[in-house]
Amino acid sequence: MSKRLSPRAAGLSRRDLLRAGLSGVALSTGMPLFFDRLSGALAAEATAGADARRERILVVVELSGGNDGLNTVVPYGDDAYYRARPTIGLKAEDLRPIDDHFAFHRSLKGFDRLYKAGRMAVVHGCGYDQPTESHFAAMSYWHTGVPNGGGETLGWVGRLADGMQPTPRENYIVNVATQQSLAVRGKVHTPLVFSDPESFRRIATYEEKPVLDDLTGRHGTGNDTLDFLSGVADSAQKSAAFVRDAWARYKSPVEYGIDIGFARDLKKVVAMIDAGMPTRLYYTSFAGNAFDTHVHQVDTHARLLAYAGDAIRGFQEDIERIGRGDDVAMVVFTEFGRRVAENASGGTDHGTATPMFVVGKGVTGGLYGEPPSLTELAQGNLIKTTDYRRVYATMIDEWLGYQDTAGGAEGRIRADGHLRLTERTFAAEASR
Numbered sequence: 329m330s331k332r333l334s335p336r337a338a339g340l341s342r343r344d345l346l347r348a349g350l351s352g353v354a355l356s357t358g359m360p361l362f363f364d365r366l367s368g369a370l371a372a373e374a375t376a377g378a379d380a381r382r383e384r385i386l387v388v389v390e391l392s393g394g395n396d397g398l399n400t401v402v403p404y405g406d407d408a409y410y411r412a413r414p415t416i417g418l419k420a421e422d423l424r425p426i427d428d429h430f431a432f433h434r435s436l437k438g439f440d441r442l443y444k445a446g447r448m449a450v451v452h453g454c455g456y457d458q459p460t461e462s463h464f465a466a467m468s469y470w471h472t473g474v475p476n477g478g479g480e481t482l483g484w485v486g487r488l489a490d491g492m493q494p495t496p497r498e499n500y501i502v503n504v505a506t507q508q509s510l511a512v513r514g515k516v517h518t519p520l521v522f523s524d525p526e527s528f529r530r531i532a533t534y535e536e537k538p539v540l541d542d543l544t545g546r547h548g549t550g551n552d553t554l555d556f557l558s559g560v561a562d563s564a565q566k567s568a569a570f571v572r573d574a575w576a577r578y579k580s581p582v583e584y585g586i587d588i589g590f591a592r593d594l595k596k597v598v599a600m601i602d603a604g605m606p607t608r609l610y611y612t613s614f615a616g617n618a619f620d621t622h623v624h625q626v627d628t629h630a631r632l633l634a635y636a637g638d639a640i641r642g643f644q645e646d647i648e649r650i651g652r653g654d655d656v657a658m659v660v661f662t663e664f665g666r667r668v669a670e671n672a673s674g675g676t677d678h679g680t681a682t683p684m685f686v687v688g689k690g691v692t693g694g695l696y697g698e699p700p701s702l703t704e705l706a707q708g709n710l711i712k713t714t715d716y717r718r719v720y721a722t723m724i725d726e727w728l729g730y731q732d733t734a735g736g737a738e739g740r741i742r743a744d745g746h747l748r749l750t751e752r753t754f755a756a757e758a759s760r
Contacts, residue, residue, distance in 0.1 A: 384728055387597060387610040387643075387658040388485060388511065390470075391636060393619035394463065395662040397682035398702075399629055400436070401450055405429035408702035412669045416626050416676070426450075430695065435634035438585070438641030439685070443693055447644055449686040451719055452697035455712030459664065461678035463617065466663040471511040473717050484720060485609050486514025492608065492730050493517070499567055499605055504593045504612040512611050519611075520567050525575030525596060574603035582646040585638025590614040594643040602650045608728070619662060625675040644687055657688035657727050659719065667708050681712040684719050690727070 403409045404420045405428055423431035424440040432440050442448040456475035460466050469475040473484035489501050494516060501519040503512045512519040578599035584591035593612045600607060614636055621629050640660065647656045665682030681700050698713040705711065724730050 383606075383608060383655070385601065385608055385610065385652075385656045386723055386728055387612070387656060389594075389640070389658055389660045390467075390509075390511075390611075390613035390615075391619050391660065391662040392467070392613055392615055393617040393621075393662070394466075394664045394666060394678055395619040395632075395682060396621060396625065396629060396666040396676050396679075397662075398666065398668065399625070399676075400433055400633060401426070401452075401683050402431050402433060403429060403699065403702065404431050406702055412702065414670070415674060416670045426695065430699075433630065433633050435630045436637040437634070438637030438639070440637075442641055442644060442687060446693040447687060447689060447691055448693050449691050450695050451684045451686070451714055452695065453681045453700040453710065453713035454661070454684045454697070454716040454719060455664070455681035455710075456715060456717075457712070459680040459709070459712070461664065461680075463620070463663060463678075468510060470661060470663055470716065471509060473720060481513065482515065483509065483511035483513045484717075485511045485611055486517065486519070488724060488728075488730070489609055490514045490516040492728065497606065499570075499607050501609045501611070502597075502600060502605065502607045504596050504610065505615070509611055509613070512609070520571075520607075522568075522571055523593075525571045525599075570603070570605065571600070574599045574605065578602065580646050580649065582642050582649060583638075584642030584646075586635055588635055588639075590635060591639035591642065594639050595646070598643060598646045598650065601647070601652055601656065621666070622671065622675040622677060623673040625670075640685075640687060644689075648689060653689035657686065657690060657723065659723050660685040660687065661716065661719075665710060668702055668705060668710060669708060679709050680706070681710040684714075684716065686719070686723070688727075 398409065398413075399416065399418060402418050402423055404418070404423055410417045418433065420431070422434050424434060424436060425431045426443065432443070439448060443450070456469065458476050460469070460476075468480070469477070471483050472480040473487075474480050485501065489512075493500055496516055496518075499520045500517045501512050501514070503509055503519045503521045504523065505521060506523045508519060508521045575596060578595065580595070580598070584595065590613075597610050597612065600610075614632075618632055619629075621632075640658070643658070644653075647653055661684050662682055664678060664680055666676035666679040668679070669676075671677050696714075700710040700713050702710075
C-alpha cells in the first residue's frame with residue numbers, strides 16, 4: 329500500500345497544516361519525510377562555503393501547458409474516474425500499477441522505474457485557494473509563490489538564492505532556457521541563462537563591443553560603479569567560456585529516450601554539475617505550452633509523458649553515474665491540472681489541482697498528501713489538498729538545509745528559523 333499523509337486522518341485543521349508545512353505534517357503523522365536532514369558536518373561545510381561538489385543542489389523542472397494529472401497518476405481504483413472520462417479514461421490493464429488504487433500512465437516507464445527504486449515521491453492534489461485557469465496568471469503564481477498576489481517582480485527561486493547567499497556569488501542560479509523565467513529573478517543574484525552551450529557568448533552591438541572589451545578585467549579603479557560593471561563583464565565572459573567547455577567535455581552512455589529539447593536541456597544541467605559549476609539552483613522546462621491537451625489528448629499525452637518520463641529517469645541515472653546522486657534532487661511541477669471530465673473534442677480543459685513529483689537518490693519514495701475527491705468538485709474541478717508552497721518549503725528546508733536566521737538581511741525570506749511558505753508570510757515577504 330502507498331504511504332499517504334491524510335490531514336483528516338491526522339486530526340489536523342487546515343490552519344494547522346499551513347502553519348506546519350508539508351514537512352511538519354510528515355513529522356506529526358510519523359510518516360517519512362521526503363529526505364533525511366542534512367548531517368551536521370555537511371551543513372557546516374555548506375555554510376562555510378566548502379567545496380561546491382559537496383553542496384546540495386536543487387533542480388526545478390516546469391511542464392508547461394497544464395499537465396493532466398489524472399491521466400498521469402491514474403486513480404484507476406475509483407469508478408468516478410471512468411464515469412467522468414468514458415473515452416479518454418485509461419484501462420487498468422494498460423497502466424503501471426503503484427498500488428491497488430493508483431497507477432502511472434503506461435508511457436511513464438521512466439517514472440515507474442524511479443518510483444520502484446525509491447527515487448520518486450508523488451504529492452497528490454497540489455494547488456492553491458481561488459485557482460485561476462489562465463496559463464499566464466497560474467504560471468506567475470507558481471513562479472513567485474504568491475497566488476492571487478499580482479505584480480510580484482521576484483521569483484521564489486531568486487528570493488531563495490538571495491536568502492541562502494546574501495552576497496553575490498557567480499553562477500549561483502542557472503536557467504537553461506531561451507529566456508529567463510520569472511521564477512529565478514532575485515535582487516542579489518543575476519541568473520546565468522543559456523540555451524545553446526556551443527554558441528553561448530557575450531553578445532553586444534558593434535558599438536558596445538569595444539566598451540565591454542575595455543571593461544573586462546578592470547578592477548580596483550576606485551570607482552565602485554566602474555568596478556561593478558567590470559565584474560559583470562568579466563563574469564559573463566568567463567561563464568560563457570565555462571559553459572562551452574563543460575558541454576564540449578560532456579559524454580554519457582545514459583539513454584534519455586528521444587533526444588528532444590527537454591532531454592538535451594537536462595543533459596546540459598548534468599554537464600554543468602559534472603564540470604563543477606558552483607550552482608546551487610537550476611531551472612529548466614518542457615517548454616512550448618506542450619501539455620495543453622484540449623483536443624485528441626490520448627496519443628499526444630502518451631507521447632509527451634514518454635518524453636518527459638524517460639528524460640527525467642535519464643537525468644537521475646546520469647547524476648548517479650557522475651557520482652553526484654547524494655547531492656542533487658529535482659522537483660517537477662505544472663501550472664495547473666485538467667478538469668475531471670473529458671471534453672467533446674477528446675481532450676481536457678484547464679483545471680486546478682495536480683500532482684507534483686520529487687526525484688532523487690535522497691528521496692523517501694511513495695505517495696504523499698491526500699488524493700482529491702473526484703466527486704466533490706468546485707465547478708467541475710478538483711479541490712486542492714496540498715498547498716504547493718509546502719512542497720517548495722520541504723525542498724528548501726529538508727533538502728537544501730536552509731533556515732534563515734539572519735534577520736533583517738536584504739532578500740531574506742523568513743527569520744524564524746524555518747522557512748514555512750504559508751499564504752500570509754510568503755505573500756508578505758514577496759512584496760519586499
